[in-house]
Amino acid sequence: MGTIEVAADSPFGLDNLPYGVFSPAGGAPRVGVRLGDTVVDLATLLPTDAEVFAVPALNPFMAQGPARWREIRRRVTDLLAGGVPAAACHRIDAVAGHLPFEVADYVDFYASEHHASNVGRLFRPGAPPLPAAWKHLPIAYHGRAGTVVVSGTGIVRPRGQRAHPDEDMPVFGPSLRLDIEAELGFVVGVGSPLGSPITVDEFDDHVFGAVLVNDWSARDLQSWEHVPLGPHQGKSFATSISPWVVPMAALRAARVPLPRQIPEPLPYLRPGAPGGELWGLDVDVAVEWNGEMVSRPPYREMYWSPAQMLAHLTVNGASTRTGDLFASGTVSGPRADQRGAFLELTWGGAEPVRVGGERRAFLLDGDRVTITGTAPGSGGGRVGFGAVTGTVLPAPS
Known part of the structure; x- marks a missing residue:
């Protein structure tokens, strides 16, 4: 002993x-x-x-x-x-x-107002930055559970259709605008049957813990395919998670109030129990690109709570299963150095950042991205998630 x-x-x-x-x-x-x-x-x-x-x-x-x-x-x-x-x-x-658990299903949300607004300005200049539904519900897309991989797994550059904004005909080839998304993911421990929604008050009865997530994104494939049904090939090739699942019990001290939600969400997105409250998490995320710190996104800025995400995911009667993973979407803050995707950080490539003495916008073969995160612990120190790391490998010939 x-x-x-x-x-x-x-x-x-x-x-x-x-x-x-x-x-x-x-x-x-x-x-x-x-x-x-x-x-x-x-x-x-x-x-x-x-x-x-x-x-x-x-x-x-x-x-x-x-x-x-x-x-x-x-x-x-x-x-x-x-x-x-x-x-x-x-x-x-x-x-x-x-990989710490068998992933049953994977859903990725879009819960940061800062990220959603920035992407709206980039993709829809001259239009309102947020879609009409954004402040009424947590928007999400359904990803591929089979391409969720553990930290350290190499990320093969995806191939697909891409088109220049001024061209009508696409070409096929490797993505030229490979990106990352720094996120927090939540792991369902106890599932729910078909037709039985989970309320925001029941989050702790179902969710076991949290992991760091890198939702790799091929922005050129995504921009060509996303209208009218949203992300598919631009997202489905790989999603990396950290190897350690932090129990939700270890994150109790990290709970913080959400930013004020205006307009007030519909009743199913509000607590129903007396004294119930919506909470976010005070998690400090950090993004390194080839060993250099380039961004520090604050999860406490997220607009939608983890409990609201789960409630919306199931309100239509969708079932959940042990091993379901739902992620927050890109974590971004109000400052330029708090943006959790390179699309935002470099403003679509127009404002490159300096990495290794070079001005860079999107990922090259051989690039290595590491995302870390810590939160306040009950003992007065910090609780860590462990790193989620991935290195870009060349596309198949």
Whole structure:
């Protein structure tokens, strides 16, 4: 038995304990929690619960529901505060990380007013920046669950149709305007049956945790295809997520009031329980391009709350399943250095940023993007998500 040493400023302290799936050298993938720079094998730490932890995905555990999540978190916290069997402990640099859960469905929202307004000005100059429905409902598109990948997975440059704004005929080839979107994603633990909406008050009964998301975007493919049905080929080729799922319990101290919503949302997007309130999250996001910090988007600026996103997703009777992922859309703030997509950051390429001594607008082969994020923790420090990183690979020949 031993004690795990954790640096005082570590974003992976006892108030965090994010879940992930890892494999030790020569071992099979299994569920663990991260404490400092140590990954703790939960099947070894909690042998009576090995049936849900000695498996390659969090789904069996997440499906057990919030009472079980609370019980396991209490037990793990108590055990890790004391002595831990050496056989349960692995150095973070000695294990391989995997996609932490089987993604059942993937929906991506458009919840930042700053981002939506900037994109509106870029794509529809002279028209109102926000679509008519934007302040009445959280707009979203349905993505592809099969192309959600874990941090570190190479991103192959997509090919498709693209056209110059002044041309009527498209050409086929690799995207020339490959972009990123820095987002926060939420993982459903307990699903809901077809025809049974989830209210904003029921968020904590269904959502297990949060991850960082990079929703890679081919802007030239997107701009050609998006009217009238929205994103498809420009988005469906890859979405990266961080390897650690931060439990929503670890983010309680990060809850903050939403910006004022005008007009007042319809009743299904408002709390119904006495004393209920809508909340955002005080998460500081950071975007690095080839190792250089280029943007610091603040999630606290988001217009629509995670609970409102889930309520709108299901209000028409759509079901949810364990492993569903819904993401916030690009996180952007009011300042130019708080824009979470390069489309915004470089204003459509017209205002390039300096990266590695060069003026850059969109991604080149070999470029590496890393997104990180931290939030206030209950112990007075910071809670970290772990990085989501991807390197652009050449398009197939």
